[in-house]
Amino acid sequence: MNVVGISNELSALLKGSNVKVQLSVPQLVEKVLNRNEGLLTSTGAVRATTGKYTGRSPKDKFIVEEESVKDKIDWGSVNQPISEESFTKLYNKVLNFLKEKEEVFVFKGFAGADKKYQLPIQVINEYAWHNLFAHQLFIRPTEEELVDHESEFTVISAPTFKADPKVDGTNSETFIIVSFEQRVVLIGGTEYAGEMKKSIFSVMNYLLPENGILSMHCSANVGREGDVALFFGLSGTGKTTLSADNNRRLIGDDEHGWSANGVFNIEGGCYAKCISLSKEKEPQIYDAIRFGSVLENVVVDDETRVADYDDGSLTENTRAAYPIQAIDNIVDPSIAGHPNAIVFLTADAFGVLPPIAKLTKEQAMYHFLSGYTSKLAGTERGITSPQATFSTCFGSPFLPLAATRYAEMLGEKIDEHNAKVFLVNTGWTGGEYGTGSRMKLAYTRAMVQAALEGELNNVETVKDEIFGLDIPSHVPGVPDDVLQPVKTWSDKEAYYAKANELAGKFRENFKKFSNVPSEIEEKGGPTAK
Template identity: 85%
Template sequence: MNSVSKTNEVNELLKGSNVLNQLSVSQLVEKVIERNEGVLTSTGAVRATTGKYTGRSPKDKYIVEEESVKDKIDWGAVNQPISEQIFANLLNKVLDFLKAKEEVFVFRGFAGADTKYRLPIQVINEYAWHNLFAHQLFIRPTQEELASHEAGFTIISAPNFKADPAIDGTTSETFIIISFEKRIVLIGGTEYAGEIKKSVFSLMNYLLPESGILSMHCSANVGREGDVALFFGLSGTGKTTLSADPNRRLIGDDEHGWSNNGVFNIEGGCYAKCINLSREKEPQIFDAIRFGSVLENVILDNDSRIADYDDGSLTENTRAAYPLQAIDNIVDPSVAGHPQAIVFLTADASGVLPPIAKLSKEQAMYHFLSGYTSKLAGTERGVTTPEATFSTCFGSPFLPLPATRYAAMLGEKISQHNASVFLVNTGWTGGEYGVGSRMKLSYTRSMVHAALDGELNNIETKKDEVFGLDIPLHVPGVPDHVLQPNQTWENQEEYYAKAKELANKFRENFNKFKNVAPEIIEKGGPVA
């Protein structure tokens, strides 16, 4: 993980008199204000806006088709190939663009909290606020570590350099390109800082499995007895809310590796959604947004500079970036043992999946490869009714390797460490969206606590007739009938029709794995 990345062109840039290396948080905040890149909020956080790109640009993400990786990458709509020549031309243009800037900012740090597996990175930014973002999101080096730091990968971000598709070979003005041989990530044409974070995650999703380590898009926490739990789930399923537990310490909220030693956070900070944020609902996040934190696209009162987290007029995807140390009750460093419990979260708008179910290893691999939830109206432009959505391994936009490779590694880890796996539905009960109601958070918390405390490991269960899942008959704090989804519906015919409709959607989505995962389909998928 420590191989050095230095090209002559990048070295030439880094020697320039306009390069500002490893500025402190205070210095970067001063630069943001001085350069009119952002403003200070009432809590001392920096607020910046990102222009027309307020989220990732998945159609503009590429991997260079290089000899050493071309037979390993899962090429397709997520991992689009681009030629070495196109990359080289764009790299030279971006470097010339940055050399001409009055100031360029460089952060050096790490991805991976376990020192045995961490990746030394350097982030080169056109914007001071992007460099502050990198400082808060990645792992910050000690002075001793900085003295011997040699970057294994370089991330270069130049938002104001816009590609010309007709000349540069891209599909738009925006590009996010990974070169594994040059060990460079090149980002241009977008001010959205999340591209920097997720590019590093994509790197780790290639590098870690190549070193025998499972990379995961999940949150993780640890109980008082040292018991570790993982939470997988797409947006809106409650991953952040349920993993933030006052009785458990947070390891990390988004990206982790699972090695032979246990789990470790890939990042050094959090990048939390903050639409409708309140101290009452999420006090840890609310109180973490202070001096040095970065707010993206959050609306402020012009005079008081108080953030209006309920205002989504720029985007619903408002974000806050802050270091893990801004949160109380964390594991520091972010390293822990092997998980005893794994929770897959889904928000099923059809109201037919059980609120909690125990999964066999094959069922775990099936639901991991499916990555199911419901996309609700209002969460994305053009979505007017709930839609079933599947994101492989709960993170398909960031997986360079075939999904079955990650699933096979998860299955091996489950068997090796005897981890219990649960599917938790935080979605609808008593009917589909518009008819039934959202599962009570208090019930979900009770179910998750029971799962993590081991109370469900030997409890009596009932087999779901459609999905073949083992549903506990009793969970402390939850009415028994709530646990059986069919018992919450008034019309049983409607329930079974809707359940079989969802089961067929699972099958249709899983068709892409029919030739590589037949045993998982047979033992892990729906039964009716």
């Protein structure tokens, strides 16, 4: 089926009497409750559960192998190909399935806060609570914008439609398929709302670089003087905690583009983890969970309807979705200038990376491509000691193009705007996990503050002999000995053994980047031992 055929089928669905377009938040909340999709909590938020799928399904994610994109996509285990024929058949099945539903919900909005680079989107949902999620996570149009809104990408989500792998060419009952030619994301077999958010991010990770814009999996904030900072980091590294700063305004907490004009948020909301959430530790997130917000897989008391954020019995991946305007200290619209500082966060459970280090451009590109952090013993079955984890560009599941494309763009941006780059270890000091201790948050905050305020730009440094990193000799508010990992270990031989072990893992992981200029590894990576 060609583009016209696809468009005609979609138009027929959208003209159906069962289709509800652009319902307000109160209307959607009513629908959720009347349809028994969720319940109302004590703060007015909607709580929904997602069954057996409480996270993304990366093995069920595909990109349609189309002529215009097949030579650009970085095919592999992340970007799995599916044929145009399989996609078209499944697409028609899903549309026919939705036509028979009593109600279907449509949200029209945007991805990308900078209007020059905005992608008009529409999200078609079987569930009202999914449509409420889309309303809160994507950028909402004004009444004037809605009149002229013409969607350039469509997300279709039908959670109760289950694929037949033998017939449909999928790996399971679940599927998340992106067609760049048809401009469609097709989702089925999973109720996890995060698939919609991350699918559009994956789409933007293809479209933005094609227009010379670096797309990034990072949080961003801006200081009182207009200075912009980016925070890259995998789960558990402190990205959300450190970017939420009372002295700086939040641009966004997860997805951004960096254009010739500066940085802009791709989203209109936040999708925050809320396991162990408390008002004391994260007051901004806690207070944002109110009427219109969506709680996903959070345990709620049957009688009081009070959320128990410490209960991970459904999943540790409990989530809260809310518009960014629910946070007080923000930039609105979510646009700012070029970054002055870039922070790569890692939680090194080996306890050998310095708590802060200044990076050269080559080191920045090396550590960006590496995307290192640690999985800890006890977080997954079978893990009995810290495991090095590498996620390319701090977001490999969402990158349709070759990783080097993003790294090269980052290197060019660093050069062009003289951005200072820092590696910050929020993990262990004085020994590895189980022996040493977690870096004090107060020290990390002091180091990040010094980095963002330019206090480390010209400070004296010491060269790390294994990782080649420039470690500041002094940071206000941090004991000097804490800055150099070797000085925090009582057993120096154990330190060198563990440091060389981690350096070896970096080198082994970097072998997969066969087309990276040799100078990136030579000047950016650990010293060979």
